[in-house]
Amino acid sequence: MCCSHSYGFLTSKTEPLAALFTTVPALSSQNRPDPVAKVSFPVNPTPPQGLKTRVGYRVGSGNGSVFTRAAVQDVVSVAEESCFYDLLGIPKTGTQLEIKQAYKQLARKYHPDVSPPDRVEEYTQRFLRVQEAYEILSDPNRRALYDRDMAKGLHFARRRYQNYDEDMEDKSQWKSRWQNQVSELKRRSNYKDSGNMSWGARMRRQQNESSS
Amino acid sequence: MAAEPAYFVASDSETSGEEKSSFPIKDVAIGIDLGTSQCSVAFWNGSQLELIRNTRNQKLLRSFVTFKNETPSGGVSNQLAHEYEMLTGATIFNMKRLVGRLDTDPVVHASKNLPFLVQSLNIGVRPFIAALVNNMWRSTTPEEVLAIFLVELRALAEVHLKRPVTNVVLTIPVSFSRFQLSRIERACAMAGLHVLRLMPEPTAVALLYAQQQQQISQESTGGGNEKNALIFNMGAGYCDVAVTATAGGVSQIKALAGATIGGEDILQNMMHHLVPDMDNLFSSHGIEEIRTFGLLRVATQDAIHKLSFQESVQIDVDLGNGTKICKILDRNEFELVNLKVFEKCESLVWRCLHDAKVELEDLDDVILVGGCSYIPKIRSIVTSICKKDIYPGMNPMEAAVRGAALEGAVASGINDPSGSLDLLTIQATPLSIGIRADGISFIPVVHQNTAIPTRREVFFTTVHDNQTEALIIVYEGDEKVAEMNHLLGYFKITGIPPAPKGVPEITVCMDIDASNVLRVFAGIVMPGAQQPAGPFMEVRMPTVDDGHGWCAEALEKNYGTSKDLVTLQRKIQQ
Incomplete structure (x- = not known):
């Protein structure tokens, strides 16, 4: 493994520019049994206003980049090694099969259900990173984008990879098939529904009766 | 159970789950499949999975609680002389369909013709439910009924294992909201049980499948390839679908889909089909109506079961109020009456495949479990979508509880020298x-x-x-x-x-x-x-x-x- 720190990566699918950061209110972070939230942060001693802020940045947002500044130097030092391929321990030419196998092997090691009880927190953070790497590299479109950025040395930015596919092309094939199915079902039910009252219709009738 | 209180309330705190991770794991968690109509308990006995039988040698226990005088008793210890006994108004069942639902919920409204009392005022609160005890409607709650039943299950397990049991892995429907999950946790807390995991039913089956696949790949040379499986589970109350990608003992849940639809809906549809004005006939909920309803329900249930194995069935029942039903029912008619239910099942399968982004040709196995998986139409729906025969290695009635017990052993940190517990489920959010x-x-x-x-x-x-x-x-x-x-x-x-x-x-x-x-x-x-x-x-x-x-x-x-x-x-x- 190339990363020696435990990082809380916070990623978002709807946020166009994926961010990574961890915030934990200082007050409640002491007695919490939850392994994810009780991360101990190696950098940045508790800042004022009761918030521990660490590791995280966004690219391309002009404002609100408090997490960026808090963490830049730290991220850069680690990021040089921690590309997703290194994280999964596979070559950059790795096949989908290798990616899947690496993901499952690392999950067996770092998933909180199976990690050693005294290292659950650290391993959970690693699992979240492995999960992110897997999600991006197992998607050919996002992987291509990531590879392109990595060639330019931009891959630390982690832009867009998280939500790249959501409304875009890779769903379209499935979507049309799915929609065909639905319209077929509708057509059939209209055709056959004439005689018997449907379950849904009866529900509605019952509800009307009982509320009147 | 005798005269001592049937259950005790351990915690009424909304944050009772806070103990989750700090709770010391003393004992290996047992698995409980808390079904709408049937329950079962399984555990890892050190080398394999084992289902617990009650004193009458039953592995599948009816989910109900009968209120008599001051001592309620559930389906674990209680022997029913006949099915009708469950339908006298004194017995509460279908708790899993009612728990955590508001009185505005259509599923609650559909429960109003059950023999016990379900009242709803349509004001967005918990429905009022009551059992007929000594000719009086005695109020209770779904959580309380579940807790009484869970206490019996716990006692059964403790007698069998000869140790105290606190940690459990429970299976739950995919479509349960987090609010409903919190109600299940509450019922467990009332029964003195600590919930280690709540597992969507098909994901429990997926874990059992992962174990089976791992054993196969260890025996054969090579192997280790990822296998995609679709799991379809339909019981009395709920229908769930999952797609899992399995390799090396790791079951990665790719997608989940579920709905409140099950054998109970099929039964209600058939009863309405046989007695179209059923809702009006039973609306007064008098003793006579309850008896009539019981007769109809048992006869219809019986006919539905028979239709799984024969093409047509003769229904002959005297409801005692001047109404006699004498009718031959065939599969076509049955399938037509339940068209909506089957279409819903079909759409759940499609949605789950779509969300998992797994192509049909990449599907290796199709697994059918749950009581409704015996219905020929259900089998044909799933197999015709997936273009695959049904995976033979799963017991439809035991797979979920076995999977829950496996998770219980894995999450309790148990290792097995043979490697048969080197397993992991990567769960996904159903909603x-x-x-x-x-x-x-x-x-x-x-x-x-x-x-x-x-x-x-x-x-x-x-x-x-x-x-x-x-x-x-x-x-x-x-x-x-x-x-x-x-x-x-x-x-x-x-x-x-x-x-x-x-x-x-x-x-x-x-x-x-x-x-x-x-x-x-x-x-x-x-x-x-x-x-x-x-x-x-x-x-x-x-x-x-x-x-x-x-x-x-x-x-x-x-x-x-x-x-x-x-x-x-x-x-x-x-």
């Missing part, structure tokens, strides 16, 4: 979780079918100039309109520094840990600021209680749009 924003829209923060544990965040901003407060209203579901989803809770962010609308940045972050505990974080960041404006909030969800039906409406009435948020649109820089 999206998000907040109300952009008007009345539901904006997901954690999307459906996200692998857990997970942490996701979305940024929002204010809608008014100098807006100082914002309401975070958290919902779970997949409807575009926030209010159509399950409300999980709400809280207020205060102290937003005065600024034009659209400037303050409100971060909403959701964290789900491996025990499926949801925490919502929210805070304010002003542009250019080095630090957040004030402490972040951390709220464990769900926070709502039973009377939450109109909460969202009350918030709307009191606050209008004054504390609204919109999603923060970011400029994408290339």
